[in-house]
Amino acid sequence: MENQDWIYSETVKEHFLNPRNYLMGDESAFDYDAVGQVGNPVCGDQMRMYIKVTDGKISDIRWKTYGCASAIASTSALSELAKGKTLDEALKIDAEAIDDYLGKLPKHKFHCSVLGHDALREAIEKYRTSQPGSAKS
Amino acid sequence: MRYNRGMVYLDYAATAPMLDEVREAMYEAEQRYFANASALHTPGHLAMNEIEKARGLLAELIGAEPEEIIFTSGASEANNTVIRTFEGCEIETSPLEHHSIIETAERYRGEALPKLYSYMLANNETGEILDLPEIDRSEFSGSPLFEVVTDWGKPLVTDRRKAYLHSDLTQALGKISLNVKELGLDYATFSAHKIGGPIGVGALYVRKNVPFKPLIIGGNQEGKRRGGTYNTVGIIGFGAALEKLKQERTWEKYDTEVRALRDELAKRILTEVAGSSLNTDLTPGKSLPNILNVSFVAAEGESIQLYLDAEGIVVSTGSACASGDTKPSHVLMAKTGDAEVAHSSVRFSFGLDSTAADVEKVMSVLPRVINLLQNISTVKMEDK
Numbered sequence: 001m002e003n004q005d006w007i008y009s010e011t012v013k014e015h016f017l018n019p020r021n022y023l024m025g026d027e028s029a030f031d032y033d034a035v036g037q038v039g040n041p042v043c044g045d046q047m048r049m050y051i052k053v054t055d056g057k058i059s060d061i062r063w064k065t066y067g068c069a070s071a072i073a074s075t076s077a078l079s080e081l082a083k084g085k086t087l088d089e090a091l092k093i094d095a096e097a098i099d100d101y102l103g104k105l106p107k108h109k110f111h112c113s114v115l116g117h118d119a120l121r122e123a124i125e126k127y128r129t130s131q132p133g134s135a136k137s
Numbered sequence: 138m139r140y141n142r143g144m145v146y147l148d149y150a151a152t153a154p155m156l157d158e159v160r161e162a163m164y165e166a167e168q169r170y171f172a173n174a175s176a177l178h179t180p181g182h183l184a185m186n187e188i189e190k191a192r193g194l195l196a197e198l199i200g201a202e203p204e205e206i207i208f209t210s211g212a213s214e215a216n217n218t219v220i221r222t223f224e225g226c227e228i229e230t231s232p233l234e235h236h237s238i239i240e241t242a243e244r245y246r247g248e249a250l251p252k253l254y255s256y257m258l259a260n261n262e263t264g265e266i267l268d269l270p271e272i273d274r275s276e277f278s279g280s281p282l283f284e285v286v287t288d289w290g291k292p293l294v295t296d297r298r299k300a301y302l303h304s305d306l307t308q309a310l311g312k313i314s315l316n317v318k319e320l321g322l323d324y325a326t327f328s329a330h331k332i333g334g335p336i337g338v339g340a341l342y343v344r345k346n347v348p349f350k351p352l353i354i355g356g357n358q359e360g361k362r363r364g365g366t367y368n369t370v371g372i373i374g375f376g377a378a379l380e381k382l383k384q385e386r387t388w389e390k391y392d393t394e395v396r397a398l399r400d401e402l403a404k405r406i407l408t409e410v411a412g413s414s415l416n417t418d419l420t421p422g423k424s425l426p427n428i429l430n431v432s433f434v435a436a437e438g439e440s441i442q443l444y445l446d447a448e449g450i451v452v453s454t455g456s457a458c459a460s461g462d463t464k465p466s467h468v469l470m471a472k473t474g475d476a477e478v479a480h481s482s483v484r485f486s487f488g489l490d491s492t493a494a495d496v497e498k499v500m501s502v503l504p505r506v507i508n509l510l511q512n513i514s515t516v517k518m519e520d521k
Contacts, residue, residue, distance in 0.1 A: 016440075024512045041476075041477050041516050044242045044437065045437070045467065048515050064513055066436075066437050066516045067439075069440055072513075104444070
């Protein structure tokens with residue numbers, strides 16, 4: 001095929017075609033501490049972020065997505081951004097940060113990066129509430 | 138003629154690539170028929186002659202009279218024109234219509250008679266061939282729609298009835314044999330770019346003596362039924378595409394060669410791709426022979442479309458995900474009532490240039506793409 005421009009940036013394309021850290025097949029394949037989920041397949045996109053936490057840091061991360069190219073690229077990018085971060089640092093990775101990392105999604109696809117952020121936040125909050133002695137969510 | 142060597146183009150139902158004959162005819166027309174076709178001088182007449190040839194061709198192909206054909210800017214304009222003719226009247230449409238019917242009808246429908254029925258003959262997404270409704274053709278006279286007169290005071294509408302029937306034939310033209318009189322149609326819509334003609338040209342069949350209100354007012358063109366300078370070059374391009382339809386009797390090729398390709402792809406998808414199901418009924422007579430709509434459990438349509446695109450395979454999807462307002466295809470929703478099926482759908486639409494190698498290329502890529510998407514999906518296969 002001719003080398004034509006996509007409507008997506010090279011980074012989005014790269015993450016879509018070669019997604020990082022996805023969880024292949026059954027989720028029991030990954031030993032995770034918490035999972036966050038947003039969206040609904042009926043609405044056309046759903047994301048799930050699985051985190052493994054060691055010494056207060058996200059030591060490993062996987063995701064699953066039912067969604068469009070931007071949704072896949074967003075979750076893939078977020079998994080790269082969050083890996084190795086402390087939970088507080090990871091919470092600061094907002095939709096803009098994902099969007100910047102990807103070299104900007106098309107405007108009408110920005111919500112995909114919002115969903116990614118929400119899924120990770122839910123995973124972190126669930127992890128925290130699951131810890132003994134946690135008083136706040 | 139193949140665009141882009143290496144590309145497998147299976148989105149003919151969206152737009153068919155322009156035929157070589159059309160491009161050549163339009164190139165020649167740019168030079169020879171540049172004059173305003175309404176002008177009384179010789180170059181104007183020459184241009185008008187070409188327009189009338191195209192009009193005659195379309196009329197012949199659909200079993201109409203040339204004066205029953207109005208050229209428009211496309212199918213959406215033709216659809217708008219018919220619906221807005223019946224402003225304030227009852228308007229019934231099938232749920233599978235194009236948005237240019239559904240949204241226009243929502244805005245302009247009322248409660249008066251006569252009633253307009255708008256039912257497409259063949260659907261653009263699934264290829265389904267619909268049964269046109271039986272309408273009440275009995276006489277009725279109490280409508281202001283019937284009071285339109287010509288410049289000479291003659292009544293324009295002499296065929297006064299309780300109901301009229303419109304059909305959007307955009308997808309059907311060239312794919313199956315058509316006769317507007319046998320179909321009992323009062324109005325019908327056509328588009329050039331679905332048959333290898335240029336984008337920006339369409340036509341409306343308006344049966345003699347039925348109600349009609351021009352959408353674009355201010356000009357004597359098209360017998361005062363559609364104002365605006367004639368799009369001579371575009372209409373000539375449409376004519377060249379129609380000429381090819383007539384010469385090659387394309388509907389026969391679609392029924393044999395194209396159907397065989399479409400059915401082969403369907404068969405292979407069902408055998409080789411897990412979680413696949415057809416949204417198109419392959420039974421002859423139930424669908425256009427060139428359209429195949431398939432859903433893949435747990436795999437989202439836009440992603441399928443773009444993974445295939447990255448491999449040079451061009452298809453379309455019934456999933457549109459934008460601005461968090463994700464609206465799946467209204468057609469698949471109406472047919473299946475299942476948003477996931479709609480979001481997971483892909484349409485393959487073939488043309489006369491499609492080959493067995495295209496099917497082969499799709500099948501060398503598609504199973505791998507679907508498998509990846511299903512494996513990383515939040516939706517589990519076994520839940521389905």
